[in-house]
Amino acid sequence: MQDRQRVTATTLALIHQNQVALGEAIQLxxxxxxxxxxxxxTGSLQAHLELLxxxxxLINSRLAGLLEPAAAADRQPANDPG
Structure with a gap:
């Protein structure tokens, strides 16, 4: 299950990176x-960029919450139940 959570979290992180890159392009x-x-x-774009x-x-904060449990599990010894 932790592998699935890690894949989900890393996929969401990549999608978020794309969103940020698009936002930076729009800013330029x-x-x-x-x-x-x-x-x-520019006034119209700025309002949308502020929302972005x-x-x-918020996305960064929530992604950190998803990624941290997976990272902690990686650090745990294999014979330690938790």
């Missing part, structure tokens, strides 16, 4: 728009 696009005077787009950052912090 937003900065380009702002430099070129397209402020109506807030959710990212």
């Amino acid at each position: 696009i937003s900065a380009w728009f702002q430099r070129h005077g397209v402020s109506e787009v 950052v807030n959710n990212s912090l």
